Amino acid sequence: MEKATWFSTWFDSPYYHQLYASRDDQEAKHFIETLQAYLKIAPGAFVLDAACGKGRHAKMLQRHGMHVEGFDLSPSSIEEANRLANKHLRFFVHDLRVPLPKQAHYDVVFNFFTSFGYFDEPSDNARAFQTFAGGLKPDGILVMDFLNPTYILANLVPEEVVKRGAIKFHIKRWEENGYLYKSISFEDQGKSYAFQEKVELISKDDFLAYAEQAGLTFINLAGDYSLAKFDEQKSPRMIFFWAKK
Structure with a gap:
């Protein structure tokens, strides 16, 4: 049996959710509204929340009229998220490094709140980007929200x-x-x-390289949840936008 990773045990612990209880629905609501104003995703679009946790972002996406699916490695998180499920919002257990059940299906794939960088091998990062790209329709968009290592x-x-x-x-x-x-x-x-x-301090250039290898084209990089212009020294986040061409 494969040895359990730190993220599969800690993220599945009730203490993880207790410690990070401040990550609330209002925060998610504001960010999703800002993203929707920028992306203008059409009602009825198919979107994926990759590494969705308990589904707080997925829930907000569905309120904008999208068909939303979310997955996470943590069974307990998905059990909790499934309390939100309806005919346009569903959740499943899945690993970022494994190809998605539905290929070329999603108009937008989201990866929120540094739900990346947990692997020991760079090849696993590359595999995850292949997972993202594989799930996207042609011209689909990948949005990734990650910490800015410099800041x-x-x-x-x-x-x-x-x-x-x-x-x-x-x-x-x-x-x-x-x-x-x-x-x-x-x-x-x-x-x-x-x-x-343990989170890898992945650089902006490395992210751009992973995306390019996966066949994704860079669109934009924002530096915070208001989508302000990225500044290497001052921006707390790196919020990437790529398209599958």
């Missing part, structure tokens, strides 16, 4: 304590060998827990 490292908070209910999450962050690490330790009901996140 993150310049503004890194090495250590903090975050309280959620009765639990105090002790968090440490550091950079090592091209990855951003976050250790998370806490106690609950007398038991100690420890998890670690």
